[in-house]
Amino acid sequence: MEDFVTFKSFDSDKIESQIERGMETLIEKAVEPIVPKALPKEIELTLNARLGDEYTAYYFYRNAANWCKGVNFPKAAAFFEKEAAGELEHAQAIQDYLTQWNLYPDIPAVETGRAFLGLVDLINQAYELEWNLLQKYSDDQKEIFRDHPATFNFIQGYVDIQVGEVAEYSDYLNALQLIDTRSKLDILMFEDKYFG
Numbered sequence: 001m002e003d004f005v006t007f008k009s010f011d012s013d014k015i016e017s018q019i020e021r022g023m024e025t026l027i028e029k030a031v032e033p034i035v036p037k038a039l040p041k042e043i044e045l046t047l048n049a050r051l052g053d054e055y056t057a058y059y060f061y062r063n064a065a066n067w068c069k070g071v072n073f074p075k076a077a078a079f080f081e082k083e084a085a086g087e088l089e090h091a092q093a094i095q096d097y098l099t100q101w102n103l104y105p106d107i108p109a110v111e112t113g114r115a116f117l118g119l120v121d122l123i124n125q126a127y128e129l130e131w132n133l134l135q136k137y138s139d140d141q142k143e144i145f146r147d148h149p150a151t152f153n154f155i156q157g158y159v160d161i162q163v164g165e166v167a168e169y170s171d172y173l174n175a176l177q178l179i180d181t182r183s184k185l186d187i188l189m190f191e192d193k194y195f196g
């Protein structure tokens, strides 16, 4: 049965000490910092995997720029230099998102080398790389949709980037359909027109 404080049972010392204990608990709570929340483990793993993909893209374009410089496609080289710099920014933003969510990015080891047999081969590979990454980010969105809307929104930015990249390389591929890709002169003109 519930105890009622009647005039007879009223014990001011007891009540005072209860108030003091209550205050102590409150003060203890006030100096105890909340441990901030992190992302769910599966999302952390997904973002670390995409971080690896962005670094893979960085090395891909770094190799592409080097190759273009080596064979003297200076305009394409400058273009791929910019692409490489963009990929570093994409990688950086994923790391910033992870640290913002109190996680330490786990940078995966990635493939750093790439070989190209010509400018067409390079553009084919770039298109495939961007297309595959678009599929990955799109699949990530489907997985994350219900569980973590904030990360869904974050990944939307990457889907938008990928759509832009796929469209850009589609344009180059369409332009290559218009020339004789076995003609060195045509390829030189292509480089001049589209990367100039």
Ligand code: OFO
Residues within 6 Å of the ligand: 054, 057, 086, 087, 090, 129, 130, 133, 161, 162, 165
């Ligand atoms: Fe990061 O956009 Fe290309 O891959």
